[in-house]
Amino acid sequence: MNIFLLGFWILCVVCAVLFLYTRSTLSPVNNASFSNFQRSYLVVYLLAMAGDWLQGPHVYALYENYGMTPHQIDRLFVAGFGSSMMFGTIVGSFADKYGRKTNCILYGVLYGLACITKHFNNFWILMLGRLLGGIATSILYSAFESWLVCEHNKRGFESELLSNIFSNAVLGNSLVAIFAGLVAQYFADIFGFVAPFDLSMGVLTIMVIITLMTWPDNYGDKSSNIRESFHKAISTIKTDQKVLCLGLIQAMFEGSMYIFVLEWTPALTPMTEDGHRGAIPHGHIFAAFMVAIMIGSSMFKLLSKFTSVESFMRVVLFISSLALLTPILFHGNQTVIFIGFIVFETCVGIFWPSIGTLRGKYVPEETRATIMNCFRVPLNLIVVVILLQDLTINVVFGCCTTFLLAAALSQHWLYRLVHFILIIILLYCGLNYFLPN
Numbered sequence: 259m260n261i262f263l264l265g266f267w268i269l270c271v272v273c274a275v276l277f278l279y280t281r282s283t284l285s286p287v288n289n290a291s292f293s294n295f296q297r298s299y300l301v302v303y304l305l306a307m308a309g310d311w312l313q314g315p316h317v318y319a320l321y322e323n324y325g326m327t328p329h330q331i332d333r334l335f336v337a338g339f340g341s342s343m344m345f346g347t348i349v350g351s352f353a354d355k356y357g358r359k360t361n362c363i364l365y366g367v368l369y370g371l372a373c374i375t376k377h378f379n380n381f382w383i384l385m386l387g388r389l390l391g392g393i394a395t396s397i398l399y400s401a402f403e404s405w406l407v408c409e410h411n412k413r414g415f416e417s418e419l420l421s422n423i424f425s426n427a428v429l430g431n432s433l434v435a436i437f438a439g440l441v442a443q444y445f446a447d448i449f450g451f452v453a454p455f456d457l458s459m460g461v462l463t464i465m466v467i468i469t470l471m472t473w474p475d476n477y478g479d480k481s482s483n484i485r486e487s488f489h490k491a492i493s494t495i496k497t498d499q500k501v502l503c504l505g506l507i508q509a510m511f512e513g514s515m516y517i518f519v520l521e522w523t524p525a526l527t528p529m530t531e532d533g534h535r536g537a538i539p540h541g542h543i544f545a546a547f548m549v550a551i552m553i554g555s556s557m558f559k560l561l562s563k564f565t566s567v568e569s570f571m572r573v574v575l576f577i578s579s580l581a582l583l584t585p586i587l588f589h590g591n592q593t594v595i596f597i598g599f600i601v602f603e604t605c606v607g608i609f610w611p612s613i614g615t616l617r618g619k620y621v622p623e624e625t626r627a628t629i630m631n632c633f634r635v636p637l638n639l640i641v642v643v644i645l646l647q648d649l650t651i652n653v654v655f656g657c658c659t660t661f662l663l664a665a666a667l668s669q670h671w672l673y674r675l676v677h678f679i680l681i682i683i684l685l686y687c688g689l690n691y692f693l694p695n
Contacts, residue, residue, distance in 0.1 A: 321334060
C-alpha cells in the first residue's frame with residue numbers, strides 16, 4: 259500500500275473519531291427553526307459547490323484533448339483569475355443593490371453558460387467561458403455568504419450559531435468534492451471530457467430552481483448606485499482597521515491556497531532516472547486532502563468552544579506557513595511533503611469557517627458583498643502574477659510561506675485591535691459601576 263492510500267485511510271479514521279467526539283462533546287442545537295434555515299442554506303450552497311467541483315478535475319484535460327498548447331492553457335487559466343479580479347467588485351455591488359438571492363441565481367446562469375462553451379474546440383470561445391467562470395467564482399465566494407449572514411441576523415438567531423453553519427458547510431463541501439470527483443471521472447470515462455461539464459450544468463439548473471422556490475431575497479444598501487457602493491466599500495476598508503485586517507488575511511491565505519492547488523502535483527511527483535516525472539495517484543491524494551479539510555472543520559468547532567477565533571487563528575496561520583516549507587526543506591522526500599500538505603489542508607478546513615465567522619462579525623451589512631469581492635482583487639492578483647512567472651518550485655512555495663506569515667501577522671493585528679476595544683469597554687463599565695454618579 260502506497261503512502262498516499264495509507265494516509266487517506268488513517269485520515270478517515272481520525273476524521274470519524276473527531277466527528278463523533280465533537281457530536282458527543284458539544285451540545286446539539288435544539289431549535290427547529292434554525293435547523294430548517296441551516297438545511298435550506300446548505301442544500302443550495304452545496305449544490306452550487308458541486309457544480310464547481312464537477313468541472314475542476316477535467317478543465318486542464320479537456321483543453322489538452324482539444325490540442326491546446328501549454329502556453330494557451332496558461333493564458334486560459336490566467337484569464338479566469340483576471341476576470342474574477344476585474345469584474346468581481348462590480349458583481350459584488352450588484353448583489354448589495356439588487357439582491358443576494360438574485361446574484362446567486364446569476365452564478366448558476368453564468369457558470370452554466372461557461373459549461374456550454376466547453377463543447378467548442380475554439381480558443382476564443384473557451385476564453386469566453388473562462389471569463390464567465392471567473393465572474394461566477396466571485397459570486398460563489400461572496401453572494402452566498404452575504405445572503406446567509408443577513409438572513410441569519412434578520413431572523414434573530416444567536417450569533418454563535420452562524421459558526422455552526424460555516425463549519426457544517428466546510429464539512430459538507432469536502433464530502434461533495436470527493437463524491438463529485440468520483441462521479442465526474444465516471445462520466446468522463448464513458449462519455450468523454452465534456453460530460454462532467456454537462457452534468458455540472460444540470461446540477462446548477464437544479465440549484466437555481468431550488469433557490470427561486472425556497473430563498474427570500476435580502477439586500478445591502480438598495481438606495482446607493484454601483485459607484486457609491488464601491489466607494490463606501492473602499493472607504494470602509496481604509497477607515498476600519500479590522501476590515502482591512504480581514505482583507506489582508508483573506509488575500510494572503512487564499513492566494514497561497516490557489517497557488518498550492520496548482521503546484522502540489524509537481525511538488526509530490528518524483529523525478530525518474532531519465533529526467534521525467536513519475537506518476538502519482540491523484541485521486542487518493544485529492545481524497546486525503548478533502549478528509550483533512552473535514553478534520554479541520556471539526557477542529558474549528560472544538561477550538562471555538564475554548565477560545566476566540568481571533569486568538570486561535572494566529573497559531574493556525576503560522577502552522578500553515580510552516581507546512582508549506584516542507585517542499586523547500588525536504589525536497590524530493592514524498593512522505594514528509596505529503597504530511598506537510600495534509601497539515602496545510604487541515605488548516606484550510608479551520609480557515610474557512612473562521613474567516614466566515616470573522617466577516618460576519620466585522621464586515622458591515624450594507625456593502626458586505628462588495629467588500630468581500632474587493633478582498634478578492636489582491637487575492638487574484640497574487641495568483642495571476644505568480645502564474646505568469648516561470649518560477650521554480652522552491653520560489654513558489656517560498657512566496658506562499660511569506661504570504662501566510664503576513665496573514666498570521668495580520669491576524670495578530672486583528673486580535674490586538676479587538677482585545678484593545680474590549681479592555682476599553684470593560685474599563686468604562688467598571689468605572690461607571692464603582693464611581694458615584
